[in-house]
Amino acid sequence: MTNPSRVAFSLFGKDVYWYGILIATGIILAVFLATKESKRKQLPKDTIIDLALCALPCGVIGARLYYVLCELDHYLENPISMLYIWEGGLAIYGAIIAGLIAIAVYSLVKKQRLLRILDCIAPGVVLAQAIGRWGNFFNQEAFGLPVGENLAWFPLAVRIDGYHTFNDILCTEPYHLATFFYESIWCFITFIIIWSLRKKFKHDGDALFTYALLYTFERAIVEGLRGDSLYLGNTSIRISQLLSAVIFVAILVFFIIRAVKEKKSGTLMWPKPLAVMPAGEVTETAEETIEAATEDTVADNINTNETDIDKEGETND
Numbered sequence: 001m002t003n004p005s006r007v008a009f010s011l012f013g014k015d016v017y018w019y020g021i022l023i024a025t026g027i028i029l030a031v032f033l034a035t036k037e038s039k040r041k042q043l044p045k046d047t048i049i050d051l052a053l054c055a056l057p058c059g060v061i062g063a064r065l066y067y068v069l070c071e072l073d074h075y076l077e078n079p080i081s082m083l084y085i086w087e088g089g090l091a092i093y094g095a096i097i098a099g100l101i102a103i104a105v106y107s108l109v110k111k112q113r114l115l116r117i118l119d120c121i122a123p124g125v126v127l128a129q130a131i132g133r134w135g136n137f138f139n140q141e142a143f144g145l146p147v148g149e150n151l152a153w154f155p156l157a158v159r160i161d162g163y164h165t166f167n168d169i170l171c172t173e174p175y176h177l178a179t180f181f182y183e184s185i186w187c188f189i190t191f192i193i194i195w196s197l198r199k200k201f202k203h204d205g206d207a208l209f210t211y212a213l214l215y216t217f218e219r220a221i222v223e224g225l226r227g228d229s230l231y232l233g234n235t236s237i238r239i240s241q242l243l244s245a246v247i248f249v250a251i252l253v254f255f256i257i258r259a260v261k262e263k264k265s266g267t268l269m270w271p272k273p274l275a276v277m278p279a280g281e282v283t284e285t286a287e288e289t290i291e292a293a294t295e296d297t298v299a300d301n302i303n304t305n306e307t308d309i310d311k312e313g314e315t316n317d
Contacts, residue, residue, distance in 0.1 A: 059095040063092065146173035158175070
C-alpha cells in the first residue's frame with residue numbers, strides 16, 4: 001500500500017495541498033446546493049452568499065478556538081502558537097457551533113426564519129464533510145486503532161508512514177483502521193438521504209435535525225476508534241463522542257415525542273411549517289393578481305370616463 005503525496009502541485013514555488021483543494025471543493029458545492037435550496041424555499045436573493053461570507057470565517061475561528069480550549073495546557077506554554085493554524089488543530093464541532101451562532105445572528109438581523117435557512121445549508125454541509133474527510137487520507141491523520149498485516153487492506157485500513165503516535169504514545173504498527181473513510185462514506189449516505197427526502201419533509205428544521213441525528217450516531221461510534229481525540233480534562237471521556245451521544249439522544253427523543261403528539265392532535269407542530277408554494281405556482285398567482293388588478297383599473301377608468309362624458313353632456317344640454 002503506497003500513500004500519495006500531500007502536495008497536489010506547486011504554483012509559483014508554493015505547494016498546493018490536497019487537503020486545501022478538497023476543503024475548497026466541499027465549500028463551493030455546499031454553497032451551490034444551499035443556493036439552489038434557498039430558491040425553492042423562497043429566501044431572499046443572495047442570502048446564502050451573504051451567509052457564507054460571515055459564517056465561514058466564524059467557522060474557522062470556532063474550529064480553532066474549540067481545539068485550543070481542549071488543549072489549553074499545551075498552548076499556554078507558548079500562547080502565540082494558538083495562531084499557528086497552518087500546523088493543524090481544527091475541530092469540526094467548533095466550526096459547527098460558531099457557524100450556527102453566525103447564522104442565528106444573521107437570521108435575527110434579516111428577520112428570516114432560522115430553521116428554514118439551516119435546512120438549506122444542511123445537505124451541502126454534510127456533503128462537504130464527506131469530501132473534506134479525504135483530506136485526512138492525504139495528511140495521514142484521523143486514523144483509528146492499529147491492526148495487523150492480515151487486515152492491512154483498504155478501505156478497512158490505511159498505512160501511516162514514518163513516525164506517528166496513537167493516543168499520544170509512539171506506535172510502531174504502520175496499519176490503522178481507516179476511520180476517516182468510514183465517516184466519509186457515512187456522510188455521503190447521509191447526504192443522499194437528506195437530498196432525496198428534502199421535498200417530503202413536513203417541518204422547517206427536519207433536514208437539519210435529520211443530518212444531526214445521522215451524523216452524531218456515526219460520530220459517537222467512530223470517535224471511539226480514533227487515536228487523536230480530545231478528552232474532557234484528565235478523564236478518559238472523549239469530548240466529541242460525549243457531545244455526539246447527547247445530541248443524538250436529544251434529537252431522537254424530540255422526534256418521538258413530536259410524532260406522538262402530532263398523531264394525537266392530527267396537526268403539525270414544533271415548529272409548524274410556513275407555507276411555501278412551488279415557484280411555478282407563485283409566478284402564476286402573481287400573474288393572475290396583476291391581471292386582475294389591471295382589469296379592475298381599466299374598468300374603473302372606463303366607468304370614470306363614461307361618468308365624465310355624461311356630466312359633460314348634461315352641461316352642454
